[in-house]
Amino acid sequence: MSNPYIVLPIIFQLFLAIVLMFCWTQKNLQKLVSTVGSLIAVIIAVIMFVEVWEVGPMVTQAGNWEAPYGITFVADTFSVLMVLLTTLSGLGVSVFSVGAVRNARVKFGYFPILHFLIMGLCGAFLAGDIFNLYVWFEIIIISSFVLITIGGEKAQLEGSIKYVTMNLLASVVFLTAIAVLYGLTGSLNMADLSNKVAEIENRGLVNLTAILFLVGFGIKSAVFPLYFWLPASYHTPPPAISAIFGGLLTKVGVYALLRVFTLIFIPDAFLITLISIMAALTIFSGAIGALIQNNIRKIFSYLIICHIGFMLAGLGMYTEIAILGAVFYLTHDIIVKTNLFMVSGLMFKIKGTYSLRLLGGFYKDYPKLSLLMAIPLFSLVGIPPLSGFWAKFYLIQGGLEVNNLVLVGFIILGSFLTLFIIARLWSEAFWKTGELVPKKLKVKYFHELKPLKRTAIVASILFLALISLGIGLGAEYVIQVAERVASELMDPQAYKEAVLGKL
């Protein structure tokens, strides 16, 4: 069904960014516009989600050029789910930024760039054309590069070099893959590619292209062995920025993997094995990395990698149940990881350090805040009935169905280590008695902040914590959504018909 309004999430973020640029010097106005705008973006996303849920995939052809020649935007359940999650965590980060981002950064255009980034994310999720997807990836990289360097601290610059180098490399690989694919099929439209790739006889070349895509997206989503840039850079920018990075940027890669490997390339036994091995090693290396770190943001960075492995494992099992598990995990992970980085920011504000050895005594000083922070921590672990539990349940069920016991073993190992890491973090940071770390020059401690800023920080964490509680307790509904997404991915007929018309 054709509906031009599906580009609204993208346009609206662009509009927001432009408005924010006009109030360049009005810092407080910027904060207000960003918060209100993010709220409106959530409402738009909800309306779109309901619409797509009821009538099925919606399409718009830019400039009325018919597919497969024009640029197509597609909103199927997966896309709108991702857009909804993006705007939700965008709202969380935006409110958090009101409290946590220093004016020096706001002065250099923090808020406009943040909305450019979210625009890029929404665009990537709605793109129905592989080259268009590439363009959105570039927009994401450019805005994230500005965000990671904004403020210009030495560590930030060092982290950003690694970040950008690897991501540009990923783009080159991605672009090469698109070029090869265009050479093979003469098309860039994903629905059209789906039909054409299936007809190509030279399967070796198809597999090669698939591997190029796997590498390109693999770097983006930080899978083994291409993840080294992530823990080297994600802990450097301020917490608000690492929150949106940790929550969403790697997930775009996962989204692209899930999309491309269900729609365009149907993996054969070789690819399935390759993806499974990568997933297992990603889980393993992420968990081990997190186990030996001391800086809490580095721990969370490695946990991102570990849990990306879970989602990749869902793809590696390649059954509807497993994809369901991966989509559920993706849903839960976006909210929880965003929140965790915000939590790390709050911990830093309170104690002035990220080091697990120096942190301590939260529970004694802030018992209620500690309980609030416990929600995302233990949701991540997947203690039943919190959100992570259901996702793992379906992933393991999927693994057992296809008898992929190795992958099941790694998932179990990964979740065991995650639980152990979080429990250790909890007992070190919240239980142990800790002293106030000597004050640094510029940093204001939490209790010195204005009440409005404090409220903003706590409110944003509370907001995302409630969503993750909702995902866990209302698992019934999330599973229905994930089920619909999984069935649409495994049988993309409706997607193709929406784009190309009835055949």
Next chain:
Amino acid sequence: METNSLLLILILISSLIPGILILLFEEEQAFLRSFLNLFGAFAKVTLVGWVFVGYQQGENYTFIYGLAPDLTFALRIDQLGLLFAALSSVLWLVTTLYAIGYLKGGKHQRRFFAFFSLCVTASTGIALSGNVITFFVFYEFLTLSTYPLVVHRGDDKAVEAGRTYLWYTIGGGTVLFLGVVALFVLAGPIYFGQTEIIAGLASEKSLQLTVIFFLMLSGLAVKAAIFPLHGWLPISMVAPAPVSALLHAVAVVKAGAFGIARLVYDVYGISTAEELKLLTPLAIFAGFTIIYGSVKAYYQEDFKKLLAYSTVSQLSYIALGVAITGLLSTTGAVVHLVHQGIMKITMFFAAGNVAETYGYYRISQLNGLGRRMPLTMGAFTIAAFGMIGLPPIAGFVSKWYLGLGAVEAGSYWVVLVLLASSALNAAYFLPIVYRAWFCEAEQNDVHQKHAGPFEAKALLLIPVVLTGMFSLAAGLFAGSSYSPLSIAREIAEKLYPYLP
């Protein structure tokens, strides 16, 4: 919602709500905290009693909430669950009294009582859960809510013990999770009591079922402290006395033992478990643990450590009773679930009293204590005699049924294990009793911390006397119609419908 389902929810929230509220109070609001805690505990006992009476009159108690297609959160009452729920709620009430007295004036009481309530919620949840998934949910919840209690002291030793505790229990939980999901994939959702589902699959999928059984068993065996997965139990004795009493003699370890009983009786079913030859390894491990725990206990110098190893040994009586099939041994296993709980909690209370009043932690310090603390040591002596298996105390009843059951099943080696264990029990408990009553105290050794009309604080004394009396009464009135034994017998009779 019907009244009957509402009752089940009320049983759970009667400890959940106090737990959450207490966390929100200030540390200083001691009266309000104690009031809420006791109110919750009384409410829970009353509610469980109400449901108990209703169940006897043939009422049906079920609460089912769909979490996802095929995955349901189910609470349901049956006799085994009811027995466990009654045990945990009554002992929670007693222990709450004890803990209020024990921790008076201590630090972090808010945290302690909050997690204490949460953990009782978890163990009643385990008792009431109606299917495997719900059981698992509460089982994990129990792990997390007990961890803060283990590390309550907050010193290095406690944190170290907490870490060991987490490695064991999280590991166990993970393995159990794998088993639960695998079972779900193989057999779909299983409510407790639907043994026909597994029975129907037994001939085709025997290998998978065997693997799943041992996965789940090893997950449960961690909490039930069966060798070689018992290592956490002696170490976590660093926790305060009420915690050791309730959690490491009743709630946590019983959750494991109860889980094993559920797995064999209500998931696989006795006949299927026998057909697949699943029970022999369990019997061997349990038998070995009984001897091993007793031998280790014999060599302990620390009072609480001795009790901990004795728990390791005594718990495996339950597992052993489950592993040997037959009406009598099933009765013995189920009744020991209750009997071991009340006897062991008495002993931990007594040890706590001694430590709190005189600061004694070692066996060698107990000389002549019987004269100074007659009630405490009297209760301890009853419980110790019960553990050894002297009539007419509770422990005798369960050992008697286990022994008869072993003879009935023709497993004579089990009788030998029981005899050896009784001898060892006598060997490590009798010296304590002897020291307490017949040895002269060294006079210069007395530093009484407590001054008052009684031998110890009243709030510490009442619980130990109460549970001591329970241990005696459970044995004396074993024949009456609502004794643990009669209920255990009814449960067993339902499990063996083909017997006359």
